[in-house]
Amino acid sequence: DQQVKQNSPSLSVQEGRISILNCDYTNSMFDYFLWYKKYPAEGPTFLISISSIKDKNEDGRFTVFLNKSAKHLSLHIVPSQPGDSAVYFCAASPINTDKLIFGTGTRLQVFP
Amino acid sequence: KAGVTQTPRYLIKTRGQQVTLSCSPISGHRSVSWYQQTPGQGLQFLFEYFSETQRNKGNFPGRFSGRQFSNSRSEMNVSTLELGDSALYLCASSLEPLGTSGGYNEQFFGPGTRLTVL
Numbered sequence: 001d002q003q004v005k006q007n008s009p010s011l012s013v014q015e016g017r018i019s020i021l022n023c024d025y026t027n028s029m030f031d032y033f034l035w036y037k038k039y040p041a042e043g044p045t046f047l048i049s050i051s052s053i054k055d056k057n058e059d060g061r062f063t064v065f066l067n068k069s070a071k072h073l074s075l076h077i078v079p080s081q082p083g084d085s086a087v088y089f090c091a092a093s094p095i096n097t098d099k100l101i102f103g104t105g106t107r108l109q110v111f112p
Numbered sequence: 113k114a115g116v117t118q119t120p121r122y123l124i125k126t127r128g129q130q131v132t133l134s135c136s137p138i139s140g141h142r143s144v145s146w147y148q149q150t151p152g153q154g155l156q157f158l159f160e161y162f163s164e165t166q167r168n169k170g171n172f173p174g175r176f177s178g179r180q181f182s183n184s185r186s187e188m189n190v191s192t193l194e195l196g197d198s199a200l201y202l203c204a205s206s207l208e209p210l211g212t213s214g215g216y217n218e219q220f221f222g223p224g225t226r227l228t229v230l
Contacts, residue, residue: 006154012221022221041223042148042223043116043202043204043219043220043222043223044155044202044221045220046218046219046220049215049218071180087208089155091155097168099145099157099158099160099170100145100147100155100157102147102155102156102157103152103154104152104153104156105154107153
């Protein structure tokens with residue numbers, strides 16, 4: 001049972017344009033949502049997080065939006081750069097637990 | 113400050129064997145979590161250790177076990193290996209467990225150990 005879903009396995013975007021990565025979840029008991037970025041042969045690196053009490057969090061070129069009624073979150077990258085090419089995982093943390101539940105990832109390719 | 117280190121980086125085993133993977137967290141970090149990454153399932157939580165105690169466990173069979181030492185270093189053991197255990201095993205450390213302090217404690221991941229079971 002996949003509680004966190006990333007339905008798009010890949011996304012291709014032109015440099016300078018906006019990249020939108022989507023994530024859906026089924027458990028309403030998540031209190032934190034996070035995005036991680038992963039390059040080949042490296043571990044995931046934390047990008048940005050959002051608490052369930054907020055609907056938007058922004059950090060430089062990265063903005064995460066949370067729509068609790070739709071159980072949906074998205075990561076916007078503006079403007080996209082070739083160095084953003086990587087696999088992006090969304091993750092959610094259930095309330096009062098110490099674990100993260102990850103989605104299956106979306107491979108983003110930013111081309112010149 | 114050194115990051116999370118995992119040894120070995122690559123490992124090849126045969127079915128039925130057992131394997132032990134090691135993780136050294138960032139200095140000062142006391143919480144260590146383990147994840148399994150496979151192409152079809154993404155990253156799946158295995159377990160978390162804090163102060164030498166397992167705090168949480170994912171949905172994996174008992175063949176998967178772990179422990180944490182007093183210096184916060186952690187090991188993960190898989191016994192009676194199966195072909196389906198081939199995966200990238202990632203370790204992540206954080207200052208405190210995720211669910212404490214009323215907020216989120218950022219996890220830092222190591223590069224992983226690539227296990228291949230033949």
